[in-house]
Every structure is written in C-alpha cells, then in structure tokens.
Amino acid sequence: MTVLRTCGITKYFYDPEKFQVLKNISMEVQRGEFLSLVGKSGCGKSTLMYVLSTMDTDFEGELEIAGENLTRRSQNYLAAFRNRHIGFVFQFHYLLPEFTVLQNVMLPALKLGELSKAEIENRAIEKLQLLGMAEHARKKTNKLSGGQQQRVAIARALINNPDVLMGDEPTGNLDSHNSRIVFDIFRELTTVHKQTIIAVTHDEEFARQTDRVVEMSDGRIL
C-alpha cells in the first residue's frame, strides 16, 4: 500500500538568482518501508524533505500522503495534517528546554486533542519504553546526553502514530555508538510496528542496511 506519492515535484529558489533545486521528482513509498535518501551535499535532500513534510508549500507538482492530495491546501489544514500523519526528526533534537522529557513527548498528542491526558501520558511512556528512555521521563531535557535527547525526539515524533516518520540526518550529530542505537530502533519500528520511515543520511553504512536507497544528484532522483 502506497503511503506517500509525489508527481513531478519541481522547486525553484529565487534568491540570490533563479535556481532550480528540485527537478521533476516523482516517487512512491510503501507502508512499512524503510527508505534512505542519499546524495552529495547541496543536491536538495533537505529541500525535498521539507516539501514532503508539508512545511514547504512553494513548489510545483503533486504531493499525496495517506491517500490525501496535499497540494494547494491552506497552512492551517497542513499544520493539522502534519500533527496527525507525519513525525519529523531533525539532525538536532529541538526539545523544548523548559519541559520534562515526558511533557515534550506528550505535546503533539495534546495538540491533537483526541485522547485524555492520562491516555496520552500512558502512550508517551510506552513510546519512551520503546526507545529505552522511560526511566528519564521526569527529567528536564537538558539533563540528557545528545543520543538520549535524539531518542526522546524520536518518541515525540511517534506519539500520534504517524503514517510516515521523516528524518533529516537523524544520526548526523551522533557518534557511531548512538547512531547504531537509533538505526536499530528505526529497524525495529519498520519490521515490528510496520512504521514507514524516510531518512536522509550521509552514512553509507546506515543507508546500506535500509530497505531501499534513493540517490539524489543535482535536484534529481537517479
């Protein structure tokens, strides 16, 4: 079953001069697939991820996630859609420093507002257990190591059981040991929980072990 489909995505930057950063990108991602996106620095990987994540709407072509066509939707609609269907992990964790680990993980679910607070808390603990972080639930996020913080960020991205988990170099800022941990978690999520994952990476080792490697060059998929 196709979770994500793009058709002829094309994007330009106009500053400092007109420059085509994405060239006619068409791709499909199946449910439960673990896909890695690789390519030279500056080839447009991050730009593509922002388009796929619905945060960037300034492009031509069609984008469809979970059977819904997302082109020409309002910002508010897309925000609600992201909240329910997409989890995003960045190179940096971007946890909110004033909140505890548990609160950070709960935030997207509180925003969604479909479960009671107690149910959300249970589910957040569940996700933290999945990532081996449950015992740190009550800590402030700045009391954690970089690898631990990234695992909390992954738990946060998973809290609403998204259709796609996207990562822009999710291990880019981690040492090899922590990279390994994150990779294993991703692997487990896709095989055991049928979680769809699209991850940009520079790590060849990481890419080689995913289900499919998509290589980009100069704004095109090879």
Next chain:
Amino acid sequence: MSRWVSSLGLSLTIARVHLVSKPKQTIIAMLGVTFGIGMFIALIGLMTGLNDFTEEITMTSSPDIHIYNDITESRPSLLEMVNPQGLNVVHNQKPKNETAKLRGASRMLEVLRRDSRIYGVAPMITSQVFYNFGPTQLNGQIQGVEILEEDKLFDLKSKMKAGKLEDLLAFHEGIIMGSGLARKLNLAKGDRVVITTPQGFTRTLKVVGIFQIGIGAVDNVRSYANMSMVQTILQQDKSYVTDINIKLNNREMAQPIARELQANFVYKAEDWQTANATFITGNYIRNIITYAVSFTLLVVAGFGIYNILNMTIYNKMKDIAILKAMGFAGVDVRSIFMIQSLVIGLLGALLGITVGFVLSYLISKAPFNGGDVVSLDHFPVNFKLKYYITGIVFGLTTTAIAGYMPSRKAGRIDPIEILRGQ
C-alpha cells in the same frame, strides 16, 4: 469546539511555562503596568476628589439661576431710538443712572413660586459695604435676605459655626458674618461692628452668628442681614430687591429655563454653568491632564511589554519552529504569546489597582491645610469603583495592543528558515 478549547489550554500551559521560567523578566514587565495603573488610580482619585469637593461647595452655595439687573448690559443709544434707520456711532456710551433695583420683583416672585420646575426662590438685596475695624475699613458685601428662605436654598443651617439662624429673626439689627471676615475683623459672636454704606451712612450691627461655606471668596467678604434692615440703611422702600436666586428641581435644566426667564422678565437671568464657567473648564482640564499622564505611563509600560515579548520570541525561535513542525498552527503560536502579554497585563493591572488603592488611602489620610481658599484639613480622595474598572480595562488594552504585534510575528515564523539555519 473541544478541540479548540484543548488547543487553547495547551497554548496556556506553554505560555505559563514561558512566564515562570523567566520570572525576573515577567515581573519587570508586570511592574511597568502596575506603576502606570497605580499612578492612574491615585491621580484620578485625588483630582476628581478635589473637583467633586469644590464642585459640591460651589454648587450648593450658588443658585441654579440668578436674576439681577445688569446695568452694564449694552442698551440701544438714544440716537438709535430716534433715528433707527441711520448710520449711528455713539462713542464710549455709559450706563444710565439707575439703581440695581428689580422692578416688579413681587410679581416675578409670584410667577416663579407657581412654576413647578422650580424648587425654591429667594429674593435678596446685595450691596457693597465697608466694615470698620478701628481706623481702617474692610471692603465687603452685605446681603439682605429672608434668612429662612435663604436656608431652604443653600442649607445655611449646616454652615453655621456660631449662633443660630433664628437669632437673626429675633434681632432686627443683627448680622451673620462669614468666618474669614470675622477673623480679619477680630470679631466673635455677640460683638458689635460698624458698617458704612456706599452712600456714606453708618450703622452699628450686632454679630449674632458666624457661617463658613468653605470657599474663601465667600467667607472672607459676605454677611447676611435682615432684608428690611438693609432696605433701611440703603434708604430704599419695602419693594427694593436687587437679586432673585432660584434653585431648580433639576439643575441640568438651568440653561433653557434661564433663557426663558430672561425673555419673560427682561432682566438678566444667569444659569450656574455660565456663572461658574471658569470653574467647570478647570475641572475638565484637570481630568484631561490626569488621563493624559496615566495614558503616557501606560504607553511606556506597553513599550516595555513589547520589548520583552520581542526578546522572548527571538530567544524561542527554535521552539516556535519545532512547534510548527509538530503541527501547531500560526494561531496556536500567536495565542501562546498573546496569553503571555495578557497575563502580564492582568496581573500588573490587579497589582496596580491595589497599589493605587493604598496610595489613595495614604493621600486621603495625609494632613493638608487648604488655607483661606478652601476649608480643608486633609485631601478629599475618590474611591469610585469606576476608576478601578477603568484601570483594569486600560491595562489589558495596552498590553493587548503591545503584545499583538510580536505575537503576530511569532505566528508567522517560517519553520523551514529556522530549521535550515542550524
């Protein structure tokens, strides 16, 4: 609906965390509002308190309509009467030689007493006199009145410092003297005073009472005497009356009624607004100044909030980006910061009215000597609920306006720009 409420609740939680995690900043922003509103409450309370106090004594001691013979009123010249069509120039025209007498006063009084809009009418004779004090003479005024009618209009009984109004009825040659005048003349109740009329007649009168209205302009010059006695010393007959004072049932009707009376009686009929125009303008200007000063203070407080919110948003750029990436809409982010500024505003305003109340209370207890101008021993301060509500509304409005622009900016932040920048 419930989705919307829970979303707002979440914004509220985040806003609270932001405020609590930077307590110093929050408190400083709050104190700006507190200061502005506290000053507003104290200033407005004092200003309106003074205004109301002076208005009260001015209004109770002055008639709603005053009818008199305005001999300085310009009149058509003789030349114009005999030659109405001509081009007449009369240079430096003087008033006719006539007394201040109101002709047909008794008929006027009859008409006025039948008028249902009128609460009370009192005829009166006013004259300049000299009060002899040893070898020197003090310039002043004597009013010949029917003292009980005068009391009905101006509540003189409550203004008596010594003696009783009835003593004047019992003692034909008596005089009730203003407290300031009595002090200057070194007179007490029971003493005798010699007065001289403008025509040069002298008479010895006995001080049967002393009154104090509370305004120096009255207490330092005026005495009341029996009407018939004043008629005698001015060598006038029983029909001689110079003024008619009127109190209305509804004071606000003074202007149209005065106009009507002036047209009917031909004599000048002056309403209280016209008579006290400078005083009313003064009140008005003082109120404007108070609001202007408070408004300025609040604008300054508003700039403080604007700055602090801008700073917070700048520091929270990454948080805002991630919230938006997680699915928070622009309005959610905007409400996070709007709530912060409104909480600052509300707490600041509540503290402000408390400070304002305490200040007002302290001012109202501070001793103050009004001197000869007004009889005051401490400041009259208003504690009207209206001003406290105005203060809160003021504070919330300022903070809402100050918070709106930074909040809107936060709501419009493009997460990609922030996330890519890392």
